[in-house]
Amino acid sequence: MSAPPGHATGAGRLWRKNLVIWAALLALLLLSLGIAYVPMGRITVAAGIVIAVMKSALVLLLFMELAKSGSLIRLAAIAGLVFLIAMFGLALTDVLTRT
Amino acid sequence: MSDESALLREPWFDFGRQREAGKFGIWVFLGSEMLFFGALLLTYTVCRIEHPDAFAAAGRATNIWYGTINTAVLLTSSLTMAMASQAAASPARLRRLVLACLLATALLGLAFVVIKGFEYKEDIDKHLVPGAGFALPQPGAQLFYGLYWLVTGVHAVHLSIGIVLVGRLFWEFYRRELPTQANPELEITALYWHLVDIVWIFLYPLIYLPGRSS
Amino acid sequence: MTDALLAGDLPLPPRPDYLRHGSTIASWLTTTDHKRIAILYAITITFFFFLGGAAVTAVRLELFEPNGWLLTSDTYNKLFSFHGIIMVWFFLVPSIPNTLGNFLLPLMIGAPDVAFPRLNLFSWYLTIAAGAFTVYALLAGGVDTGWTFYTPYSSMFSNSHVFAAAAGVFVVGFASIATGVNFIATTHMLRAPGMTWFRLPLFVWAIYATSLIMVLATPVLAISLLLVIAERVLGLPIFDPARGGDPILFQHLFWFYSHPAVYIMVLPAMGVVSEVIPCFARRRIFGYDFMVYAMLAIAGIGFFVWGHHMFVSGQSALASLVFSFLSFIIAVPSAIKVFNWTASLFRGQISFESPMLYSLGFVGLFTTGGLSGLFLASIPVDVHVTDTYFVVAHFHYIMVGGSVSAFFAGLHFWWPKVTGKLYPESWAKFAAILMYAGFNMTFLPQFFAGYLGMPRRYHTYPAEFQIYNVMSSAGAGVLAVAYLLPLGYLTWSLFYGGRAGNNPWAATGLEWTTTSPPPPKNFDRQPRVDRGPYEYHAEGMSAGTDAPEVQNARDIR
Numbered sequence A: 001m002s003a004p005p006g007h008a009t010g011a012g013r014l015w016r017k018n019l020v021i022w023a024a025l026l027a028l029l030l031l032s033l034g035i036a037y038v039p040m041g042r043i044t045v046a047a048g049i050v051i052a053v054m055k056s057a058l059v060l061l062l063f064m065e066l067a068k069s070g071s072l073i074r075l076a077a078i079a080g081l082v083f084l085i086a087m088f089g090l091a092l093t094d095v096l097t098r099t
Numbered sequence B: 001m002s003d004e005s006a007l008l009r010e011p012w013f014d015f016g017r018q019r020e021a022g023k024f025g026i027w028v029f030l031g032s033e034m035l036f037f038g039a040l041l042l043t044y045t046v047c048r049i050e051h052p053d054a055f056a057a058a059g060r061a062t063n064i065w066y067g068t069i070n071t072a073v074l075l076t077s078s079l080t081m082a083m084a085s086q087a088a089a090s091p092a093r094l095r096r097l098v099l100a101c102l103l104a105t106a107l108l109g110l111a112f113v114v115i116k117g118f119e120y121k122e123d124i125d126k127h128l129v130p131g132a133g134f135a136l137p138q139p140g141a142q143l144f145y146g147l148y149w150l151v152t153g154v155h156a157v158h159l160s161i162g163i164v165l166v167g168r169l170f171w172e173f174y175r176r177e178l179p180t181q182a183n184p185e186l187e188i189t190a191l192y193w194h195l196v197d198i199v200w201i202f203l204y205p206l207i208y209l210p211g212r213s214s
Numbered sequence C: 001m002t003d004a005l006l007a008g009d010l011p012l013p014p015r016p017d018y019l020r021h022g023s024t025i026a027s028w029l030t031t032t033d034h035k036r037i038a039i040l041y042a043i044t045i046t047f048f049f050f051l052g053g054a055a056v057t058a059v060r061l062e063l064f065e066p067n068g069w070l071l072t073s074d075t076y077n078k079l080f081s082f083h084g085i086i087m088v089w090f091f092l093v094p095s096i097p098n099t100l101g102n103f104l105l106p107l108m109i110g111a112p113d114v115a116f117p118r119l120n121l122f123s124w125y126l127t128i129a130a131g132a133f134t135v136y137a138l139l140a141g142g143v144d145t146g147w148t149f150y151t152p153y154s155s156m157f158s159n160s161h162v163f164a165a166a167a168g169v170f171v172v173g174f175a176s177i178a179t180g181v182n183f184i185a186t187t188h189m190l191r192a193p194g195m196t197w198f199r200l201p202l203f204v205w206a207i208y209a210t211s212l213i214m215v216l217a218t219p220v221l222a223i224s225l226l227l228v229i230a231e232r233v234l235g236l237p238i239f240d241p242a243r244g245g246d247p248i249l250f251q252h253l254f255w256f257y258s259h260p261a262v263y264i265m266v267l268p269a270m271g272v273v274s275e276v277i278p279c280f281a282r283r284r285i286f287g288y289d290f291m292v293y294a295m296l297a298i299a300g301i302g303f304f305v306w307g308h309h310m311f312v313s314g315q316s317a318l319a320s321l322v323f324s325f326l327s328f329i330i331a332v333p334s335a336i337k338v339f340n341w342t343a344s345l346f347r348g349q350i351s352f353e354s355p356m357l358y359s360l361g362f363v364g365l366f367t368t369g370g371l372s373g374l375f376l377a378s379i380p381v382d383v384h385v386t387d388t389y390f391v392v393a394h395f396h397y398i399m400v401g402g403s404v405s406a407f408f409a410g411l412h413f414w415w416p417k418v419t420g421k422l423y424p425e426s427w428a429k430f431a432a433i434l435m436y437a438g439f440n441m442t443f444l445p446q447f448f449a450g451y452l453g454m455p456r457r458y459h460t461y462p463a464e465f466q467i468y469n470v471m472s473s474a475g476a477g478v479l480a481v482a483y484l485l486p487l488g489y490l491t492w493s494l495f496y497g498g499r500a501g502n503n504p505w506a507a508t509g510l511e512w513t514t515t516s517p518p519p520p521k522n523f524d525r526q527p528r529v530d531r532g533p534y535e536y537h538a539e540g541m542s543a544g545t546d547a548p549e550v551q552n553a554r555d556i557r
């Protein structure tokens, strides 16, 4: 990073960037709150979860800086996700097909 | 750099490498945490699949205001945490900003816990604790609240650990005038904090939003 | 001739090795030296091994007679539960990774320590705290759920100390996670210059793959136990079918951890054997790359097969089918490994020192156990033999015949490095052979008893099964002697054993280039690596065409 030294500029740039992300997060929060009251059955449920995924993607990629991390760190994050999906997938294979 | 040699630990020779290892290590741990909370969410999912109506009724009985406000509080704390961490990493000397953001993060975390406390009290008053005298008729609703107490409790424990870590960092920097720049502990604490926030991001629709539209 | 002279080095000035670098109790209890922490772990797991062994001694005594002559059924339940809990979580899971792995990982990659030395010590303290919980559960009256803590028995009906036992396992899980994180970071970040990924000894790969499982599977065990505790203590209805809960869900969570966990127990054993066999066959390992990929595949696929423990649980037929299929798949990488160990012997100069005897024992017993696993993975057979002694024999062949044998192989192989002492080889050979014989005597009859229908976990049985149980109990006696022998002669060697050189087996790993025992920071000079891990002979040659130094290495010693 080659931000010019001096408090105002460095800090101001950081605030501008992060406040935008924060505003997006709050907007998504309100959006999911609103959609929850729209009766669309399963789509309502799905919308809540999709929005949660979007919010956490913002936090993961930008606040946790996964977007500009090296491949090793991305691998660590993805590994957790892969086995999480496997756990859900196989356990639900049972639960959804029980008779 | 003398800043760096003060922070260098065994068995490292090179501070950059040490910092990278710390960051990698915490990410591996966060992967583990993902499965920890993931297993809880799987439990929730299975129970919800088995009792969709009871879960809708139970979700309706939660207090949406507490939930939404607390989500906003946590999201804001992630903002200040990210600011603290990025300000420390920036080449400009932003010591005051780092300290202020750390303090704000810890206070927002505390605010979350306090609000949660009020919510818990209200839940108890409304007889939403599983067991005799439970408020809702459906058996599945007790399941919902059983998981509610457990999951929010485990989350609160994680958050409290985070508050202690952030508070400690603030105090160390403030009192001992440690260099805030490129401090690996700050980076690690921030990553942990964000993960606890992400967990809540998922809890919000699962706890507070079911059944709102019916 | 000493090894230093052989290697062409000048003798170094004397400096204390890690064992003599501070001798107070406090210097041990506050150490962050991975080698000392390994010793702390070794003492701890030895204690637990004999504790778990004592419990099962009573079990085997009881089973001499079909009528339950010695114990009440209640006591019997508590004894086999305690045996399982202790042996799985306090002996086998930490055995190779936390002792040999802790000691060797930094040495093998040319590092001065693990990535987070204080976390390493913390993990040991967690193990101790967890052990205290579990032993408390025993002293307070025991726990009778079996090591599997199945609900709704554990959550609703058992009147024993489920809370303390589950809390112990919960805590030791976090020790496991801490160790896993540490080892993964160490392998990634602390390799010496020139130590590329495909120059890593297979033992390092094995520990790495194991650590992945520890980190990603253990949290789910923690949750499954937390839910049981929450249900017992707070009265939550999670696994209570009468109140809408789902008891089968517990089995999903538990086995999501516990099937991968069986690979936590066996992968490190595979790593040990992959070091020992090349050394005593004087051969490069056959198919190094495949060995690596096979271990990673085992670690990965191991997460997808847990449902084979649930064929009769009420899980859906589709799920059973999927899990059965995936379980057959995981046999493939295991088989690749067995073939490669065998192929590594081909055209070798094989000698039968004690580590090699233990390792060959591993290969045979692991293969038997793995093949019986395939029987169990096929649903029709499993429905017939599930919850019988067939299953008991299956997993003991792998975990005791396989992993424990390999643990002893590693213990003997690296004993000179760890302690600087030589043990009496003929005693060691005798113990290795006795262990193999005693093991088969104990567990082979169980395959038959189980196939004929003897259920597990009962303390009385129809008289027709007595012959198998008597054989088994007698074998257990032999096995007990075989386990006590090393305790005797290895301890003896600490005081009276001859001094070991740096490289008594003429092995090729980096750990043999430093002194025995190593100095506190492992290497006097930062090692640089310019070759693969098993260069026992020139590429493309067989062991017989080696340079004379290598061929005669055993005589030089």
Ligand code: HEM
Binding pocket: C148, C262, C263, C265, C266, C308, C309, C327, C328, C330, C331, C334, C369, C370, C371, C372, C373, C374, C376, C377, C378, C382, C385, C386, C387, C391, C394, C395, C398, C399
């Ligand atoms: C070739 C790979 C393997 C296959 C296909 C396999 C298959 C199975 C199956 C189907 C069962 C369930 C039997 C039943 O309860 O009815 C089982 C039980 C078991 N296996 Fe394996 N297995 C394999 C390897 C291993 C390994 C490597 C270990 C240990 C290191 C192991 C340890 C166990 C244990 C502990 C149990 C019994 C758990 C209990 O119910 O108490 N297995 N195995």
Ligand SMILES: [Cu+2]
Binding pocket: C258, C259, C262, C305, C306, C308, C309
């Ligand atoms: Cu299994």
